[in-house]
Amino acid sequence: MPDTRLTTGEYLVRLLESYGVELIFGIPGVHTVELYRGLPATKIRHVTPRHEQGAGFMADGYARVTGKPGVCFIVTGPGMTNIATAMGQAYADSVPMLVISAVNSRDQLAMGQGRLHELPAQRNLVAGVAAFSHTLLDPAQLPEVMARAFTVFNSARPRPVHIEIPLDIIVAEAQHLSTDAWPLPCRAAADPAAIARAATILKGAKRPMIVAGGGAADAAAEITAIAERLDALVFMTINGRGILKPGHALTMTGNLGMPPLLDALAASDAILAIGTEFGETEMYPEPKPLSFGGPLIRIDIDPAQIVTGLRADVPIVADATLAAASLLAALSETRKAGDGAARARAVREAVAAGLWPACRTHGKLMEIVARALPDAIVAGDQTEPVYAVNQIYQAPQVRSFFNSSTGYGTLGYGLPAAFGAKLGAPDRPSVCLIGDGGLQFSVQELASAVEAGIAVAVIIWNNSSYGEIKTFMAERDIPQIGVDIFTPDFLGLARALGCEASRPASLAEFESELKASVIRKVPTVIEIRAGSPFAESLAA
Known part of the structure; x- marks a missing residue:
């Protein structure tokens, strides 16, 4: 009789396919080959880099363009230490990445017996560059852990997630488990009272300014409409480029550490920041302290980030697109007549001169x-x-x-x-x-x-x-x-x-x-x- 047994490794790839995964970056090793057994039964494409760090960087580039998590299959031990740098880059820039690795069998963990690829605590090693790192101790945990991972990617601040599977679990039976993806929670909407406070400040401002980061990439239409309605200057961080189309009259160039931009912030009587850390790496070649001429309204999906670095007068924890749409609806339908285009042009000219x-x-x-x-x-x-x-x-x-x-x-x-x-x-x-x-x-x-x-x-x-x-x-x-x-x-x-x-x-x-x-x-x-x-x- 044919063997109808479905291993956890085979089940895993079917579950990934149900979450919409189309591509996996990985280098097979003796500890991960069982993750590959079930790939031919799916439509998932596999790409083989020449180094695990390359796998992570490829997954990063894929994720930044698509907005979907880049997925990697990584061998135990050296594979994980190799990909840790790529995970660090993705963690810093809020890029969704799912790293699935093997780990020694459950009865061998932390025993220090000199096993192949053995680390004292592999999960702990990568935990600092991941939203979370989980050791799968039973196949039945996998649907829940995978749902947690995709909730991070879909509904929270996206960052790498690491799931390690002991060698004895990879080959354990899993045919009794459902391959259906779990329904994921909706993205967080903004508090109406906070939106109302922000709208009041912005409607009363004569020289508003918007700082839009990579976390606002999916809110381009809403941010453009807000900027035009308020006649607000717009600065896009490196990861936020493209939110306003090239040549838009309200766009400022340069970086926030340059004198023309520092002056613009100081002259603004309201600042709306969406999906940005105000990171020092945006201020090449020399970071500068920022000073605002008016209240700071800060929108971010991460509540910890919103109270990091700069004090927000109106902190709004929400998905950027949902918050921007709510804010746009709360603003006046009439476009402000002002000198925003002239002020933005002056900043661009001053930046170009320097x-x-x-x-x-x-x-x-x-x-x-x-x-x-x-x-x-x-x-x-x-x-x-x-x-x-x-x-x-x-x-x-x-x-x-x-x-x-x-x-x-x-x-x-x-x-x-x-x-x-x-x-x-x-x-x-x-x-x-x-x-x-x-x-x-x-x-x-x-x-x-x-x-x-x-x-x-x-x-x-x-x-x-x-x-x-x-x-x-x-x-x-x-x-x-x-x-x-x-x-x-x-x-x-x-x-x-x-x-x-x-x-x-x-x-x-x-x-x-x-x-x-x-x-x-x-x-x-x-x-x-x-x-x-x-x-x-x-x-x-």
């Missing part, structure tokens, strides 16, 4: 990218081009511009994140902005992209050094040790890994390579050498 030369160089680079690849998703690393375009870039829509210069600040992020983004939005161009130093953290993922048929334009800014750190050391009269690094032949390396690769000599060649990248089936690696005639032409 920008450093690299902003002009890389601003031109991004103009060519936008012309060649309209509606592109841009995933960036920690590198000069990213720090520069963070000050001026206006994304074509939300969930289209993100990088590791925010939050945790991880090198090597941009390449796998761009791959994950492309998998999440296969019909849109995807671009990676990365430096030679950051690329060497994750260059092996080019092979996984070739294998998976992921077409991404990878733009390398090659200055043969950790350039930002080198400059930082020089400015402080610190010996520049460890920052001038050997860089390989990136074009030869890319071709050896199966990619297309070029070093354009002109703006026209650069644009041509970008356009070609979308019709290829593999990554297109485009190297720009700092100080080359082509790089100098960008600065002209």
Whole structure:
């Protein structure tokens, strides 16, 4: 008779499919192979990175573009320590990620017997970069634990969740369990009294300002309508770019640490902040204390965040879209006539006048990218081009511009994140902005992209050094040790890994390579050498 027994590993993938999971990033190992047994019975696609950190960064890029959790299957021990950095980046930027790992059998946990991949307490190790970390001690717990995880992703502040399954539980029988997804709680609506207080303040304001962060990405239509109704200036954080469409008259550029933005905050008589931490990583190159000229209204899904850092005069714990819709309904239907567009233009002009030369160089680079690849998703690393375009870039829509210069600040992020983004939005161009130093953290993922048929334009800014750190050391009269690094032949390396690769000599060649990248089936690696005639032409 055929074996009809359903193991917990097989049950798990069916349960994930019922929650809408379409893609899993993972590297099979002897402790996780049983998670793979049931995959052929589902429609879930599996992508194999070359390092668990790459798996996490791919899941991160996928999640940022889709708004859905990126899912990873990770081996016990070294797999979990490898992915911990990616979880840290996702935790800092509120990105939904589900990491499912194995762990030693229940009778072996914490015994210190030198088992394969054994850690004293694997769950404790990753708990600090997860909304929660759970050890599954019985198959019957899995439906409830999975519902908790997807409630975090759907109804709370999204962050990584880790579920570890002991080896004896993975093979335990689970055919008696339902594969139906649990109904998830609705997102939190705003307190009507708090909305009324906020509306009163904003209606009475003559110089209101809105600060919109990544937590407000799904409220773009409502925030745009509020801004236009109030004639309010709007600053979008890096993860909030695209909430207002490019060229909108009320948009401000720069970052909140720049004098024009600090002045705008101080001159505003009401500030509406939605889905933002006011993080110091937004204020490159030097964070500054913020001072507001009027009451601060703060909307956030996380009640702890709303009382962190800055005192809110009107704290509103709610989903950004629901709160913004309620606030819009409470405001007057009549659009305020005012000088908001003129004030926003003045801020943009003041920011432009104070920008450093690299902003002009890389601003031109991004103009060519936008012309060649309209509606592109841009995933960036920690590198000069990213720090520069963070000050001026206006994304074509939300969930289209993100990088590791925010939050945790991880090198090597941009390449796998761009791959994950492309998998999440296969019909849109995807671009990676990365430096030679950051690329060497994750260059092996080019092979996984070739294998998976992921077409991404990878733009390398090659200055043969950790350039930002080198400059930082020089400015402080610190010996520049460890920052001038050997860089390989990136074009030869890319071709050896199966990619297309070029070093354009002109703006026209650069644009041509970008356009070609979308019709290829593999990554297109485009190297720009700092100080080359082509790089100098960008600065002209």
